[in-house]
Amino acid sequence: MIYLILALVVCTTIYALVQRKFVTHAPLPPGPPGDPIIGHLRLVPSENQESLFYKWGKIYGNVIHLRFLQRDVIVLNSAKAAFDLLDKRSANYSDRPPFPIFQLMGWVATISFIGYGKRFQRHRRMLHPHLTTKKCDGYTTIQTKEARTLLKNLVIDEKRRDDFIRRFATSVILRVTYGQKVTTDDDPFVKITLEAGHAIANGGPPGSTPVDVFPFLKYFPSWFPGCHYAGFARDNRFAIDALINYPFEQVTRRMAEGKGTPSFLTSQLEALHREGADYPNDIDEIKGAAGVMFFGGSDTTWATLSVFFLAMLLHPEYQRRAQAEIDDVIGSGRLPDFSDRTSLPFVECILQETLRWNPVVPLGVAHRSLEDDVYNGMFIPKGSLIIPNTRAMTLDESIYTEPFKFDPSRYLPKPDGNKEPYPNGPFGFGRRICPGRHLALNSLWIAIASILAVFDIEKSIGSDGEEVVPVIGFSSGITCHPLPFETSIKPRNEAARQLIERDVTEDTY
Numbered sequence: 001m002i003y004l005i006l007a008l009v010v011c012t013t014i015y016a017l018v019q020r021k022f023v024t025h026a027p028l029p030p031g032p033p034g035d036p037i038i039g040h041l042r043l044v045p046s047e048n049q050e051s052l053f054y055k056w057g058k059i060y061g062n063v064i065h066l067r068f069l070q071r072d073v074i075v076l077n078s079a080k081a082a083f084d085l086l087d088k089r090s091a092n093y094s095d096r097p098p099f100p101i102f103q104l105m106g107w108v109a110t111i112s113f114i115g116y117g118k119r120f121q122r123h124r125r126m127l128h129p130h131l132t133t134k135k136c137d138g139y140t141t142i143q144t145k146e147a148r149t150l151l152k153n154l155v156i157d158e159k160r161r162d163d164f165i166r167r168f169a170t171s172v173i174l175r176v177t178y179g180q181k182v183t184t185d186d187d188p189f190v191k192i193t194l195e196a197g198h199a200i201a202n203g204g205p206p207g208s209t210p211v212d213v214f215p216f217l218k219y220f221p222s223w224f225p226g227c228h229y230a231g232f233a234r235d236n237r238f239a240i241d242a243l244i245n246y247p248f249e250q251v252t253r254r255m256a257e258g259k260g261t262p263s264f265l266t267s268q269l270e271a272l273h274r275e276g277a278d279y280p281n282d283i284d285e286i287k288g289a290a291g292v293m294f295f296g297g298s299d300t301t302w303a304t305l306s307v308f309f310l311a312m313l314l315h316p317e318y319q320r321r322a323q324a325e326i327d328d329v330i331g332s333g334r335l336p337d338f339s340d341r342t343s344l345p346f347v348e349c350i351l352q353e354t355l356r357w358n359p360v361v362p363l364g365v366a367h368r369s370l371e372d373d374v375y376n377g378m379f380i381p382k383g384s385l386i387i388p389n390t391r392a393m394t395l396d397e398s399i400y401t402e403p404f405k406f407d408p409s410r411y412l413p414k415p416d417g418n419k420e421p422y423p424n425g426p427f428g429f430g431r432r433i434c435p436g437r438h439l440a441l442n443s444l445w446i447a448i449a450s451i452l453a454v455f456d457i458e459k460s461i462g463s464d465g466e467e468v469v470p471v472i473g474f475s476s477g478i479t480c481h482p483l484p485f486e487t488s489i490k491p492r493n494e495a496a497r498q499l500i501e502r503d504v505t506e507d508t509y
């Protein structure tokens, strides 16, 4: 059986390669030499692909061609190439490849994994009105309250930093999507995002596992060569089922009791009820849209805040500078709110540098081309997997001086900085750009500004009385976050402590 399948794989690959030999077209983009049949499958690791693609970019340029068996893969290492193709030519580059591993996991009616077409547009139309800049202005009260709850929690137990920033991110998106609140320490919604996060982060590099190239392999047991991730997806399906179904059940129950709080989901269910069969989306599509909004908004926001804490730990000098700005503009008698945003340029620079320094979706989500295309004299075959390497874009030396360095002042006008542009790729490109970016930026801003206003983030002290030097490492997966590290998070002074405690909010856990 194994030999039969291998023979089939080899034959279809040879057929595809021979067919291409007889067609004349512009040369493919450059890339490292691959193996005759399997192409670059053996050379590309399943972890930290972005770093290897970045290194190859230095040798072969900003547009690289790879081949996984007969599948063409184009890696875009510069924001310009990504913008030229995914944005300016978005009609050709907004498709998605099938993601059999993620489908196996239960992500079915989910925009991020739906190909370009009418169904994609229906999902986009469902989400978009709830996430415009104007609509997001209406969520700032929720975000401010949740940020203040975060401060209170950090005072109570600084060691649980990760739990609390996850709760902050989850609470905001839970309210917007389902009108629900995180209410207790061991809230099921937090557990659900944790388990779904684990499933997504360990589901393998999207689009480049053997199952992605030969979807029929998903029916094979996990011990079969190349089928590990399929087994993992099956084992973790429960997490995605819970993510999609549990909040939905809670909301429908509350609506039936007449207690539904307005949210994305209630508005969709009401529209479905009102319009019946004329409404373009059925229950499963609505559930899927809410599920991706909930997950898309929690894991990424949490991971970015974790990067922020790491950066502040390593760079007390920028903390001090942001605190001086906050003290100057706001004083010490109140906490920041959204009306202060434009008056705090350095805090904004810290937010942007956090997004650039370690983008939490380092390879974006792969797009797929619909037609043959030629870009700068290079042939991009129809059906290519297009990988925007955001990591390489944010490290582009032609745009960022000393790109590995965390330096928020780079964005300031001269003479304080170099007036370098804010990073372009962390939220993706073209018609697939992250619909939640305005909401995410607001959540990040209020959390960062509030934390900087009242806390000093420093190295923690170990039992030996010495400073604990953080071990810096990042997880690998579709989302990437810092590996656990310790910090000391202390109110800057007694006035700051009182400010946190005095703030009146009914939102405590």
Ligand code: HEM
Binding pocket: 111, 112, 113, 127, 131, 173, 292, 293, 294, 296, 297, 298, 300, 301, 304, 360, 361, 364, 365, 366, 367, 425, 426, 427, 428, 429, 430, 431, 432, 433, 434, 435, 436, 437, 439, 440
């Ligand atoms: C720091 C926070 C976030 C980051 C870094 C981020 C990043 C991304 C990226 C890179 C993509 C892929 C874009 C592409 O294909 O070109 C994406 C897609 C998506 N994001 Fe976000 N995101 C964040 C927050 C959010 C939030 C808050 C929501 C929901 C409210 C959200 C919902 C989505 C959805 C639904 C998609 C799929 C879009 C599609 O396939 O057309 N994201 N995000």
